[in-house]
Amino acid sequence: MKHVVLFSGGVASAYVAHMVKNELGKEGLRDIVLLNTPTWSEDRDIYRFMCQVGRKLKLPITIWGDGRTIWQLIQDRGAIPGNFIPFCTQRLKQEMKEQYYKYLERMGEEYIEYVGFGADEPSRVQKAYARAQKHGRKIRFPIAESCISSEEIKKFITEEWKLQLPNAYKALKHNNCIPCFKGGKEYFYQVYKFYPEQFELAKQAENETGYTVFKDTKLEELEKNFMNKEEWENNQYQIADFIPCDCWL
Ligand code: SF4
The missing domain is CATH 3.40.50.620 (HUPs)
Known part of the structure; x- marks a missing residue:
């Protein structure tokens, strides 16, 4: 066995x-x-x-x-x-x-x-x-x-x-792909802060495929909110926004 x-x-x-x-x-x-x-x-x-x-x-x-x-x-x-x-x-x-x-x-x-x-x-x-x-x-x-x-x-x-x-x-709850495309907006904020190269790749992937990670916005738009850290951290998005990936830990 x-x-x-x-x-x-x-x-x-x-x-x-x-x-x-x-x-x-x-x-x-x-x-x-x-x-x-x-x-x-x-x-x-x-x-x-x-x-x-x-x-x-x-x-x-x-x-x-x-x-x-x-x-x-x-x-x-x-x-x-x-x-x-x-x-x-x-x-x-x-x-x-x-x-x-x-x-x-x-x-x-x-x-x-x-x-x-x-x-x-x-x-x-x-x-x-x-x-x-x-x-x-x-x-x-x-x-x-x-x-x-x-x-x-x-x-x-x-x-x-x-x-x-x-x-x-140091930045994320899980040690999976960066980014994990099942992560929520708060998760992508962490990616933006700690893994800017991968965030750029994800933005590029959205532009090339015509699909977006989130239904209501593009990463390019989200990035504008992320840039204003204070506004972002005071807005409605919560840590609970994160959806853990089903890939094993
Ligand atoms: S769901 Fe799994 S394979 Fe897909 S991006 Fe997330 S960690 Fe990677």
């Missing part, structure tokens, strides 16, 4: 890998797969963190990806992904994972999937559980099962492992 940890390079998936390794003990080591399906669109520091975690756990990382960035995918599809047309997560994450599972099945391997959703994310857990049921697949959520908070995980990584957290956490 293969124990497949969906290993995104975020702190939650790193901690899940640690939990699975502890649970299985020495005999199970060979059966743990740290599966990474890269989008090549994350903060590059993710690769430093992934390598350090892999070495800390003494486990290799399996990379199975489409090879394209979200920008290349947007160009190929001529559209912007989002909550209603999430072709980025479908192609770069879900389909890649399914291809890897098909490979395991061809090898005659059984497997169980481990996802790093927390106890504070019941809807994501339910959705992932329902999807796994549909495929007749075993799935577990070790962090949600043990109710460990994200703060406790970060503390463990910095104090016990003595690893620096991935850079993305």
